[in-house]
Amino acid sequence: MIDTPPQVAPRSDAVVPDPSSRRRRGRSPSESRGPVATTAIYVALVLGTIVTLSPLVWNVLSSFKPSGEILLAQSWWPETFTLENFSQLLSGGEFPRYFFNSVVVSVAIVLGNILLCSAVGYALAKLRFPGRGIVFGAVLVTFMVPSLVLFVPQFVTVASLNLTNTYGGLILPLIITPLGVFVMRQFISQLPDELLEAARIDGSGEARLFFRIILPLCGPAVATVGILSFVMSWNNLLWPLVVAQTSDMYTLPVALTTISQAEGSVAYGPLLAGSLLTILPIIVVFVFFQRYFIAGIASTGIK
Amino acid sequence: MTTLAPKAPGRKKRSSQALAGWLFSLPFVTVFAVFFAWPILWSLFMSLTDMTSRDLRTPFNVELVGLDNFAAVLSDPVFWRSLGNTGVVVLVAVPAVLVIALFLAVALNRGIRRGKGFFRTVYYVPVVTSIVAIAVVWKFLFADNGTVNAMLATIGIDGPAWLADTFWALPTIILLVIWRLFGLVMVLFLAGLQAIPQDVHEAARVDGAGSWRRLVSITVPMLVPTILLASVLMTVFIVQVFEEPFVITQGGPLNSTQSAVMYIYDEFGFGQYGTAAAASYILFLVIGLLSLIQFRVLRSRT
Numbered sequence: 199m200i201d202t203p204p205q206v207a208p209r210s211d212a213v214v215p216d217p218s219s220r221r222r223r224g225r226s227p228s229e230s231r232g233p234v235a236t237t238a239i240y241v242a243l244v245l246g247t248i249v250t251l252s253p254l255v256w257n258v259l260s261s262f263k264p265s266g267e268i269l270l271a272q273s274w275w276p277e278t279f280t281l282e283n284f285s286q287l288l289s290g291g292e293f294p295r296y297f298f299n300s301v302v303v304s305v306a307i308v309l310g311n312i313l314l315c316s317a318v319g320y321a322l323a324k325l326r327f328p329g330r331g332i333v334f335g336a337v338l339v340t341f342m343v344p345s346l347v348l349f350v351p352q353f354v355t356v357a358s359l360n361l362t363n364t365y366g367g368l369i370l371p372l373i374i375t376p377l378g379v380f381v382m383r384q385f386i387s388q389l390p391d392e393l394l395e396a397a398r399i400d401g402s403g404e405a406r407l408f409f410r411i412i413l414p415l416c417g418p419a420v421a422t423v424g425i426l427s428f429v430m431s432w433n434n435l436l437w438p439l440v441v442a443q444t445s446d447m448y449t450l451p452v453a454l455t456t457i458s459q460a461e462g463s464v465a466y467g468p469l470l471a472g473s474l475l476t477i478l479p480i481i482v483v484f485v486f487f488q489r490y491f492i493a494g495i496a497s498t499g500i501k
Numbered sequence: 502m503t504t505l506a507p508k509a510p511g512r513k514k515r516s517s518q519a520l521a522g523w524l525f526s527l528p529f530v531t532v533f534a535v536f537f538a539w540p541i542l543w544s545l546f547m548s549l550t551d552m553t554s555r556d557l558r559t560p561f562n563v564e565l566v567g568l569d570n571f572a573a574v575l576s577d578p579v580f581w582r583s584l585g586n587t588g589v590v591v592l593v594a595v596p597a598v599l600v601i602a603l604f605l606a607v608a609l610n611r612g613i614r615r616g617k618g619f620f621r622t623v624y625y626v627p628v629v630t631s632i633v634a635i636a637v638v639w640k641f642l643f644a645d646n647g648t649v650n651a652m653l654a655t656i657g658i659d660g661p662a663w664l665a666d667t668f669w670a671l672p673t674i675i676l677l678v679i680w681r682l683f684g685l686v687m688v689l690f691l692a693g694l695q696a697i698p699q700d701v702h703e704a705a706r707v708d709g710a711g712s713w714r715r716l717v718s719i720t721v722p723m724l725v726p727t728i729l730l731a732s733v734l735m736t737v738f739i740v741q742v743f744e745e746p747f748v749i750t751q752g753g754p755l756n757s758t759q760s761a762v763m764y765i766y767d768e769f770g771f772g773q774y775g776t777a778a779a780a781s782y783i784l785f786l787v788i789g790l791l792s793l794i795q796f797r798v799l800r801s802r803t
Contacts (some may be wrong), residue, residue, distance in 0.1 A: 327522025
């Protein structure tokens, strides 16, 4: 049985099946379908798996081939197994710098989103203040306007703040994302008000309330926001491409793009090793925090 | 005195809540004002001026040119080519993603018992994978003498020069767009499917409806809100297709894979900020219009 995607918010409606339907579902699928049909479904799913994973498998295997062998495309398996690509990438050159930049930018964006999205989320969910409706309206508008059509004026703004080619320019526009605000607001609004009332009667200030009571209860939502913003910033190309102007400020996607577009002089082995090292951190994070990825997507889907 | 005493803390509490509300909202409001609201307003102004990269230091020292930028964009054949290519990507990739995702979601939800978690994980991997890194891999796989053609050769097919071919380059890009996104929609559909009450299925099965019939008559109709949402999300997302063609073909050969956002990026790269802002607004209107049409069409069917 498929494990139900964990809900970001403790919702009460029908996504979590009640025990009786769980029991019924347990025996229903194969009853109405013969073994032939079930086998056909498995064959299709396995073929799909092979197609889905083959570009990644190809990347892994090819990054252990010498550059010459990569171009010959004889077999998937390396005929000559070498670690040369990785040692070349990590010793000389700027790759460690790109990796460092990506880590700095992503970590800052993740921490910023966790802290700032939960702060607005808390204000929108639990605090009464004049202008709350306007703030929430602003979140909605940000969510609906496609960000890619905004990069030109955003760049001019960043340039007028003297932030081009700086970490600030790479980080600040993405430090708080509307999706993160939604997830936090939805989660916090499900926490019981009595909790806050009790603490307020005891004389806790709002800041203390937020850090001591609300935030510690937001574990799953914080994980979801952190992971969504990590994927977004680690894989982001357009914004760093526009803001980073010298190679010492490139993030990994910008560097990979620039290197792969420089036809002719490209060292294919190190390029593919670099591509693998770009994918690897995100796969590791995905494997460890899988359920929060899927919860995040499901919560955007069924708002 | 005695009547005022209980009121005073209440008012104080309320005003401290208001203060806290503003303070907690301040970071968002600042980022919103500086990096969102202001740029949107500015770009409207920008699209009406002759601003170029040379004006970056003195951004208001520019000439108003009226609607010239919009006219220039709309009379540029490369813009229409970009928009046309983007349209093809949307028209092929969105339905393909929806169909593949629906099939997988139904298969995972009711078709099999074992390995559901495994398949869901595997199909979700492309969604999180760095698109640039995979685009680099795609470039190798579909090279003229690359792995795909080598595999086709073993079954006797002489494959085209995919990415160097004005006809095949776009389909090769579309394939990557589909690869990247079907897992996302599959997860949306899985969540939607789990909200459908089991009793309806049971009742239909008792009445003798086969699994295909139940899929068409129960599952799909009850999933319409999710399908609607997914198709709007995918359309808005894919209209902005950029990384795949930018990394793999840079829009070539002969603009056959140039996308609308790439067009904006190119104008920006040439330093034509006014034109780039105008093109952004046109694309924004196209996206808004498409979402509206989709909502209307799919709503009317339910």
